[in-house]
Amino acid sequence: xxxxxxxxxxxxxxxxxxxxxxxxxxxxxxxxxxxxxxxxxxxxxxxxxxxxxxxxxxxxxxxxxxxxxxxxxxxxxxxxxxxxxxxxxxxxxxxxxxxxxxxxxxxxxxxxxxxxxxxxxxxxxxxxxxxxxxxxxxxxxxxxxxxxxxxxxxxxxxxxxxxxxxxxxxxxxxxxxxxxxxxxxxxxxxxxxxxxxxxxxxxxxxxxxxxxxxxxxxxxxxxxxxxxxxxxxxxxxxxxxxxxxxxxxxxxxxxxxxxxxxxxxxxxx
Amino acid sequence: xxxxxxxxxxxxxxxxxxxxxxxxxxxxxxxxxxxxxxxxxxxxxxxxxxxxxxxxxxxxxxxxxxxxxxxxxxxxxxxxxxxxxxxxxxxxxxxxxxxxxxxxxxxxxxxxxxxxxxxxxxxxxxxxxxxxxxxxxxxxxxxxxxxxxxxxxxxxxxxxxxxxxxxxxxxxxxxxxxxxxxxx
Numbered sequence: 001x002x003x004x005x006x007x008x009x010x011x012x013x014x015x016x017x018x019x020x021x022x023x024x025x026x027x028x029x030x031x032x033x034x035x036x037x038x039x040x041x042x043x044x045x046x047x048x049x050x051x052x053x054x055x056x057x058x059x060x061x062x063x064x065x066x067x068x069x070x071x072x073x074x075x076x077x078x079x080x081x082x083x084x085x086x087x088x089x090x091x092x093x094x095x096x097x098x099x100x101x102x103x104x105x106x107x108x109x110x111x112x113x114x115x116x117x118x119x120x121x122x123x124x125x126x127x128x129x130x131x132x133x134x135x136x137x138x139x140x141x142x143x144x145x146x147x148x149x150x151x152x153x154x155x156x157x158x159x160x161x162x163x164x165x166x167x168x169x170x171x172x173x174x175x176x177x178x179x180x181x182x183x184x185x186x187x188x189x190x191x192x193x194x195x196x197x198x199x200x201x202x203x204x205x206x207x208x209x210x211x212x213x214x215x216x217x218x219x220x221x222x223x224x225x226x227x228x229x230x231x232x233x234x235x236x237x238x239x240x241x242x243x244x245x246x247x248x249x250x251x252x253x254x255x256x257x258x259x260x261x262x263x264x265x266x267x268x269x
Numbered sequence: 270x271x272x273x274x275x276x277x278x279x280x281x282x283x284x285x286x287x288x289x290x291x292x293x294x295x296x297x298x299x300x301x302x303x304x305x306x307x308x309x310x311x312x313x314x315x316x317x318x319x320x321x322x323x324x325x326x327x328x329x330x331x332x333x334x335x336x337x338x339x340x341x342x343x344x345x346x347x348x349x350x351x352x353x354x355x356x357x358x359x360x361x362x363x364x365x366x367x368x369x370x371x372x373x374x375x376x377x378x379x380x381x382x383x384x385x386x387x388x389x390x391x392x393x394x395x396x397x398x399x400x401x402x403x404x405x406x407x408x409x410x411x412x413x414x415x416x417x418x419x420x421x422x423x424x425x426x427x428x429x430x431x432x433x434x435x436x437x438x439x440x441x442x443x444x445x446x447x448x449x450x451x452x453x
Contacts, residue, residue: 017343027345028282029318029336043319050383051320053415057408058342117407123342167415168453 003080004136007127010072015121016065021128025222041223041261042232045159047166056163056172057118063156064109065125070153071102073133073145080138086197087138094189098146101182108175115171132215139197143208146190148215151240151253153183155225158236180239187243216256223261227254271298272308282315283336283346290339293353300400301361303330309361313339324360324378327367332360355397355404362393371437384445387416388430392441395431406431417448 012018045055077095081087110120129149135141157180164173198205220226225233235257240250273291280287290311298309308329317335325331338356341349366372366389375381381389391413394404410427417423426444430436 019345023345027318029316029346047415048383050386053412054320054408056415057411114407115411117405117409117411119405121343124345167419169414169419171419 001079004134005076006134007130010069010127010130012125015119017121017124019124019126021126021131024126040230041221041226041228041264044230044232045163047163052163053116056160057113057116058123059156059160060109060112060116061118061123062126063153063160064106064113064120066129066149066153066156067102067105067109069127069130069133070145070149071099071106073130073141073149074098074102076133077138077141077145091138091142091193091197094193098186098189101186105179105182108179112172112175128218132218135211137208139194139204139208140211142190142193142197143212144215146186147194147245148212148219150183150186150190151216151243151245152219152225154180154187154239154243155233155236157183158239159233184239184243187240187245191244213252213256216253217260220253220257220260222264223257226257226261228258228261231257270295270305271303272306273298274308274310276310276312277315280313280315283340283348285313285315285336285339285348289348289350290353293350294357297354297357297361297402300402301358301365301396303361303365311357318345322356322360324363324367327364330361330364332357351403354402355394358397358400358402358404359390359393362396363389366393366438373438375438375441382445384416384448385441387413388426388441388444391427391430392433392436395433398431399434417445418452420448420451420453422451423448 043049043051043055045059046052049055074095077087078092078099081092083089083092113120132144132149133141135144157176161173161176161180164170164176194205194208198208223231225231225235227235235250235254237247237250240253241247245253271294273294275287275291275294278287290313294309294311298307299305303309310326310329310331312325312331312333313336314334315336318337318340319335320337320340322332322334322338325333334356339348339353341347341352367375376385378386391409394406394409397404398406409431410424413427414423417426426448430441430444433440
């Protein structure tokens with residue numbers, strides 16, 4: 001079986017339609033509504049908004065495709081690297097456990113889609129998450145996937161969990177809460193393996209953390225995920241700390257999101 | 270067939286065809302029972318990728334939508350016939366209701382609560398299905414539960430509204446009171 005697959009090689013059935021990151025970011029509609037008005041990173045998921053149920057449906061579908069890609073990413077990490085000092089058997093075992101979790105999340109997401117009236121493939125799929133899982137260095141890949149991607153998952157699941165609470169939707173709240181707990185574990189695994197594999201290689205650890213910064217900034221999506229009052233997806237500080245992020249690391253992600261937002265603002269001026 | 274005016278006539282940020290939209294709207298207007306001499310205006314804000322849609326006037330009947338409301342979610346910035354029909358069918362049935370004396374007591378749209386909006390939408394979209402369109406019932410049920418509660422009572426009321434004909438504003442208001450009484 002081939003090793004180191006590219007995102008373009010991911011298998012999907014005819015229900016799925018893919019949109020590239022370039023297409024998403026080059027959408028000319030991402031401009032201020034009126035001359036001089038401030039760009040907003042996107043609508044917040046607040047029940048009092050008329051369109052909130054549809055926004056929740058769209059976000060749930062994005063979570064579903066994200067779970068497929070997380071499964072594919074963890075699965076590839078099990079396969080792409082030989083057992084050795086760089087990727088011990090125990091690391092692969094953790095990735096296999098993560099595959100099990102992600103497969104369960106895919107099934108939960110499909111059922112949540114049914115619950116919310118969403119069809120599989122109803123929205124375009126962006127594969128930026130899997131792209132972060134293509135790094136040929138296992139340490140960098142693990143950092144990109146388990147700390148950046150799964151960290152984003154913590155923020156998104158917490159946003160959806162809060163929406164479920166606010167709308168008194170017991171199914172959504174319960175499912176998101178359980179998936180959130182798994183994501184905290186996945187981030188913690190990433191943090192632990194990063195520390196262990198780079199214990200005697202500070203230069204490699206620095207490169208891995210730099211890669212994580214790049215991915216975290218990309219995943220901030222022009223401020224869509226951030227720490228501002230109007231951020232559609234907020235940094236879930238408490239859950240990130242439970243997952244092993246230090247307060248300084250969370251603050252750094254917050255800062256990266258502010259940078260991403262400033263750059264997106266500058267691009268549409 | 271109703272006269273339909275779509276603005277803008279040409280789009281620069283999205284690949285929408287005003288002629289196609291007018292054709293679809295005219296067909297929907299006929300199916301919901303609007304008189305052939307009525308004028309329907311559709312104002313599209315193509316700058317906004319979000320999906321807000323509103324009935325802003327009855328004379329002439331005017332629908333204002335953000336561009337995302339007519340968009341194909343699988344292929345962003347392109348037109349979806351199904352989205353156009355979904356949005357316009359729901360709002361034109363509301364227009365038909367508002368022109369009926371049985372809805373004379375209904376508050377203006379801006380004054381409707383979210384449960385009232387959603388109850389009216391369930392009633393309108395159910396009728397869209399019966400005039401031959403294929404709206405997503407599970408999607409409307411989810412909207413309804415968001416506003417009326419995830420309860421057996423809410424589901425029962427939704428089914429009643431979805432399959433109803435000839436309701437009055439008082440019926441819709443009573444449906445909202447019924448779900449409110451059992452909301453946690």
